[in-house]
Amino acid sequence: MATPTSPKLDHPTFAAVKAAFPSAKLRATEFRGQSTLIVEPGDAHAILAFLRDDAKTRYTFLSDVTGVDYLNYPTPMPGRFAVIYNLIAFDRDDRFFVKVFLDPSIPTNGTDEDPALYVDSVCDLWPGAEWTEREVFDMYGIRFRNHPDLRRILTWEAYPAHPLRKDYPLRGRGERESYKVVDRSTS
Amino acid sequence: MGIEAALPTDAFLTTQLRRVINWSRRSSIWPIPFATACCGIELMATACSRYDLARFGAEVMRFSPRQSDLLIVAGRVGIKMLPVLQRIYAQMTEPKWVISMGACASTGGIFDTYATVQGCDQFIPVDVYIPGCPPRPEQLIEGVMAIQRIIDEDGIPPSGPDGRRIPLGLSVLPNHPVAAQPVGVRVGS
Numbered sequence: 120m121a122t123p124t125s126p127k128l129d130h131p132t133f134a135a136v137k138a139a140f141p142s143a144k145l146r147a148t149e150f151r152g153q154s155t156l157i158v159e160p161g162d163a164h165a166i167l168a169f170l171r172d173d174a175k176t177r178y179t180f181l182s183d184v185t186g187v188d189y190l191n192y193p194t195p196m197p198g199r200f201a202v203i204y205n206l207i208a209f210d211r212d213d214r215f216f217v218k219v220f221l222d223p224s225i226p227t228n229g230t231d232e233d234p235a236l237y238v239d240s241v242c243d244l245w246p247g248a249e250w251t252e253r254e255v256f257d258m259y260g261i262r263f264r265n266h267p268d269l270r271r272i273l274t275w276e277a278y279p280a281h282p283l284r285k286d287y288p289l290r291g292r293g294e295r296e297s298y299k300v301v302d303r304s305t306s
Numbered sequence: 307m308g309i310e311a312a313l314p315t316d317a318f319l320t321t322q323l324r325r326v327i328n329w330s331r332r333s334s335i336w337p338i339p340f341a342t343a344c345c346g347i348e349l350m351a352t353a354c355s356r357y358d359l360a361r362f363g364a365e366v367m368r369f370s371p372r373q374s375d376l377l378i379v380a381g382r383v384g385i386k387m388l389p390v391l392q393r394i395y396a397q398m399t400e401p402k403w404v405i406s407m408g409a410c411a412s413t414g415g416i417f418d419t420y421a422t423v424q425g426c427d428q429f430i431p432v433d434v435y436i437p438g439c440p441p442r443p444e445q446l447i448e449g450v451m452a453i454q455r456i457i458d459e460d461g462i463p464p465s466g467p468d469g470r471r472i473p474l475g476l477s478v479l480p481n482h483p484v485a486a487q488p489v490g491v492r493v494g495s
Contacts, residue, residue, distance in 0.1 A: 282421070
């Protein structure tokens with residue numbers, strides 16, 4: 120068994136963000152050398168723009184945007200859903216994570232638009248975010264404000280759920296069975 | 307080369323037209339590969355020189371359903387992919403046969419999720435099922451030979467009392483001795 124260690128919050132980006140955004144509510148964590156900054160949904164876009172443009176941080180590359188559903192997670196988390204931005208500064212070989220927690224305001228078993236599950240899109244900062252944000256929308260139903268083309272990317276338009284939500288059954292709700300059958304005589 | 311060398315030049319043979327047609331059909335099955343996963347790699351290996359599907363006249367992979375006789379579903383079929391598969395099947399001209407190759411195409415395999423069809427035979431007619439994950443090329447050849455035997459016997463898959471064609475639903479047994487699992491693995495000497 121590995122002994123639990125307390126996170127080492129010595130990543131220089133933490134101090135840079137804290138100095139630039141003194142009034143923002145920031146939390147930080149670290150695991151095995153990977154540092155994560157947890158920000159409020161309203162601050163995310165400004166902080167990500169700062170991280171891209173500031174001379175000390177210069178995270179020019181957005182490696183990925185992913186989502187997490189923390190339903191039934193063993194330890195208490197600040198929110199049900201999370202959006203994680205995976206940033207890289209190539210000139211320092213430095214990877215950094217920014218995380219946003221969101222709590223749904225309506226039941227999560229459908230596909231209805233939830234005003235609480237909204238984050239500002241970062242497509243204006245990194246154009247490559249377009250498809251990764253579409254994937255987060257498709258799988259978790261988290262919508263991105265000012266996204267140029269927020270459509271489902273993996274499932275089809277009329278798919279009746281967001282399948283990576285933990286309250287969605289693994290085998291689906293009959294989507295894989297409800298197809299027309301082609302037989303020899305009709306084809 | 308063939309029988310004509312053994313016969314005098316003025317000899318002739320009589321046969322049934324159906325047999326000649328069946329012989330030509332079974333000797334030139336043109337498959338359309340619907341290769342969506344690792345079974346597709348075995349399918350390519352089967353068509354290559356080591357296993358040489360050309361020995362059975364089935365090496366001409368046609369990427370147009372209009373030109374092909376045999377649909378080989380090789381790999382898992384996602385629910386988003388299924389309409390494409392159905393359309394390809396519908397576009398094939400009669401007579402046509404379908405092989406469901408491997409565990410995923412036949413049953414969904416290990417992918418028991420919302421996104422994977424649990425056996426393409428739920429939605430299109432399948433004539434021959436080939437087990438394996440993925441099947442060895444020899445086993446795919448067995449499947450093609452099963453189709454050839456079907457063609458030899460009748461020519462066209464049978465019709466039911468309502469006039470609709472019945473899927474044959476044959477399954478090919480493994481052509482190698484099946485060992486108890488798990489197999490012990492030894493590294494080095």
